[in-house]
Structures are given as C-alpha cells and as structure tokens.
Amino acid sequence: MPVDVSNLSGGSLIVAWQLKDKNVLIVGGGDVAASRIENILVADAKITLIAPHEGLHPQTKEYIAATPRITYHDRVFAGAGDLEGVDMVLTAIDDVERSREIVALCRARRIPVNAADIPPSCDFYFGSQVKRLPLQIMISTNGKGPRLAHHIRTRIEDSLPQGVENAIERVGELRSKLRERAPGVGGELGKKRMRWMTDLCNAWDLDELSLLDDAAMKKLLDEGWENGQVPSPQDVLPGAKLRGEVALPFSLLVPTVVGFFAGVACTAVAVHRFSPRN
Numbered sequence: 157m158p159v160d161v162s163n164l165s166g167g168s169l170i171v172a173w174q175l176k177d178k179n180v181l182i183v184g185g186g187d188v189a190a191s192r193i194e195n196i197l198v199a200d201a202k203i204t205l206i207a208p209h210e211g212l213h214p215q216t217k218e219y220i221a222a223t224p225r226i227t228y229h230d231r232v233f234a235g236a237g238d239l240e241g242v243d244m245v246l247t248a249i250d251d252v253e254r255s256r257e258i259v260a261l262c263r264a265r266r267i268p269v270n271a272a273d274i275p276p277s278c279d280f281y282f283g284s285q286v287k288r289l290p291l292q293i294m295i296s297t298n299g300k301g302p303r304l305a306h307h308i309r310t311r312i313e314d315s316l317p318q319g320v321e322n323a324i325e326r327v328g329e330l331r332s333k334l335r336e337r338a339p340g341v342g343g344e345l346g347k348k349r350m351r352w353m354t355d356l357c358n359a360w361d362l363d364e365l366s367l368l369d370d371a372a373m374k375k376l377l378d379e380g381w382e383n384g385q386v387p388s389p390q391d392v393l394p395g396a397k398l399r400g401e402v403a404l405p406f407s408l409l410v411p412t413v414v415g416f417f418a419g420v421a422c423t424a425v426a427v428h429r430f431s432p433r434n
C-alpha cells in the first residue's frame with residue numbers, strides 16, 4: 157500500500173533551535189518583547205534591543221538592568237545598518253508598516269524573522285511553552301488560537317510528574333559518563349550504547365531515574381553496561397523508596413491514626429455503657 161500523505165500538511169516544523177552565542181535583534185520593548193526576551197535568554201543568545209525608553213514594559217526594563225547579555229539602544233529602528241551581524245530578528249512593535257519594512261529587509265538578507273503582529277510574514281512562530289529545564293514543551297496552534305495554546309499548556313503542566321526535570325538531568329549525566337567509557341559516533345559501539353540507554357529508560361520510571369547519584373551511576377555502568385545488561389532499580393538503589401513499595405503518605409497517615417483511636421474510644425464507651433455491670 158502506498159503511504160498516505162494526505163494529512164501531512166498544514167503544520168510547521170517544530171525544532172529546538174540552538175541559539176547559543178548567536179545575535180538576536182529585538183525591535184520593540186513592550187509586553188510581547190518582554191516575553192521574547194525571556195525565550196531568547198533561555199537559549200543563551202546575545203540580545204540587541206532597540207526601543208525608545210518611554211515605551212519599555214516594566215519587565216523589559218528589569219531584564220535590561222539584570223543582564224549584560226542585553227545590549228540596549230534607546231531609539232527607534234534605524235534601517236538596514238541595524239541588521240549588521242544579526243542572526244535572527246524579532247519585531248514586537250505597534251506599527252505594522254514599520255514591521256513590514258523590517259521583515260522585507262530581513263528577507264533580502266536571508267535573516268530569519270518573526271513579526272509578532274503579522275503571522276503571514278513570519279518565518280517561524282512562537283508557541284506556548286512548558287519550561288521545566290532541561291525539559292521544554294512547545295504548544296503551537298499554528299496561528300489559530302494562541303490563548304488556547306496557553307490553556308493547553310496549563311493542562312500539560314498539571315499532568316507532568318514532579319521531578320521530571322531531575323530525571324532528565326540525571327539521564328543526561330549518565331549518558332555523558334557512558335560516552336566517556338564507550339566513546340565515538342556511530343558504528344557497532346554506538347548502536348550498543350543507544351540500545352542500552354533505550355532499554356534502561358524503558359525499564360526504569362522517571363522517579364527511579366531521578367534518584368541516580370554518582371555512586372548509583374557507577375554501579376549501573378560497572379555492573380550493567382560492562383556486562384551487557386540493565387540492572388533493576390532495586391539492585392542499584394538500595395534503601396531508596398521505589399515503585400511498588402507502597403508508603404502511606406502523611407496526609408493519609410494522620411486521619412488513619414486519628415480514626416483508629418477515635419474508633420477505639422467509641423468502642424470503649426459503648427462497651428462501658430452497655431456492659432451488664434452498668
């Protein structure tokens with residue numbers, strides 16, 4: 157059967173764009189610019205911000221004061237000269253005509269550009285983001301309903317397990333330790349490394365992975381990787397509270413204990429009142 161591609165259309169390419177040390181120009185300093193600044197700082201890029209001081213959002217002012225990673229110019233956009241050496245441009249201004257001009261200048265120079273108020277002119281859209289670094293989840297409605305993206309984000313945030321970021325961080329550390337033992341890219345060793353990591357991530361749950369400390373990782377690699385097997389969490393994390401071990405949480409323990417003694421007290425009263433001697 158030929159593959160059905162009829163649904164493979166109408167979306168975007170969602171990628172995790174690596175911007176470390178790249179130069180991002182943000183034009184405008186209002187509400188939208190403040191949120192752009194946050195997103196770009198997270199990606200470790202350098203920001204040039206062009207916007208008149210009187211139009212700055214309080215949050216934008218705070219970012220400018222808080223980090224040397226933002227070079228601020230108190231003025232309006234001055235033309236092509238402002239695009240010199242720039243890797244990405246974001247316009248967030250309340251002037252659509254000027255925004256269109258900036259977009260045209262970027263196109264001519266093949267600089268990727270987002271114009272907050274003109275979706276058809278954007279090379280890429282922003283999305284609503286769950287940020288539990290190193291975990292990032294982007295929700296895009298492809299321009300249809302940004303506020304809905306926000307609500308969907310809230311639902312996803314509520315459904316994520318506690319400590320998910322910790323588990324990811326630990327797995328990252330384990331992967332680099334494994335690469336030190338089994339270095340190189342591709343080949344048989346690369347396949348074996350990937351298979352072992354996949355098996356481990358399938359066999360352990362997020363809570364268990366988040367408990368991996370240096371000693372546990374060493375044990376896992378010494379006894380597991382070196383012998384071509386994936387030890388269970390019980391083998392590697394002695395003493396830790398693991399899946400399947402039911403611990404009564406404090407919030408349940410208190411009513412249970414109180415209930416038990418209340419029951420004992422009631423029974424005692426009843427026995428006392430109705431015993432034949434009274």
Ligand SMILES: C[C@@]1(CC(=O)O)C2=NC(=C\c3[nH]c(c(CCC(=O)O)c3CC(=O)O)Cc3[nH]c(c(CC(=O)O)c3CCC(=O)O)/C=C3\N/C(=C\2)[C@@H](CCC(=O)O)[C@]3(C)CC(=O)O)/[C@H]1CCC(=O)O
Nearest residue numbers: 272273275281282283284296297298299300302303305306
């Ligand atoms: C997700 C989020 C990320 C972010 O900005 O970082 C984001 N917009 C957010 C909020 C938001 N934006 C607007 C409202 C008012 C309510 C409303 O209009 O619905 C609210 C609600 C609010 O503020 O709570 C107004 C608006 N937005 C756009 C236009 C222009 C237009 O549509 O023509 C207009 C003016 C329309 C008009 O004039 O009527 C366009 C875009 N906004 C996008 C992203 C891109 C598509 C995202 C997607 O596909 O989902 C896209 C295409 C371009 C881009 O900006 O990259 C962020 C939520 C973050 C969060 O809270 O988690």
Ligand SMILES: NC(=O)c1ccc[n+]([C@@H]2O[C@H](COP(=O)([O-])OP(=O)(O)OC[C@H]3O[C@@H](n4cnc5c(N)ncnc54)[C@H](O)[C@@H]3O)[C@@H](O)[C@H]2O)c1
Nearest residue numbers: 184185186187188189206207211232233248249250272273
């Ligand atoms: N994409 C989105 O999510 C989204 C959300 C809300 C609004 N918008 C649109 O994005 C635009 C910006 O929204 P906002 O709420 O941040 O507006 P805002 O009015 O708070 O801020 C506009 C900023 O642009 C600056 N500015 C204006 N002209 C400039 C120029 N030529 N050079 C440099 N700076 C200039 C102003 O001084 C101000 O700092 C608006 O057109 C709005 O309709 C988009």
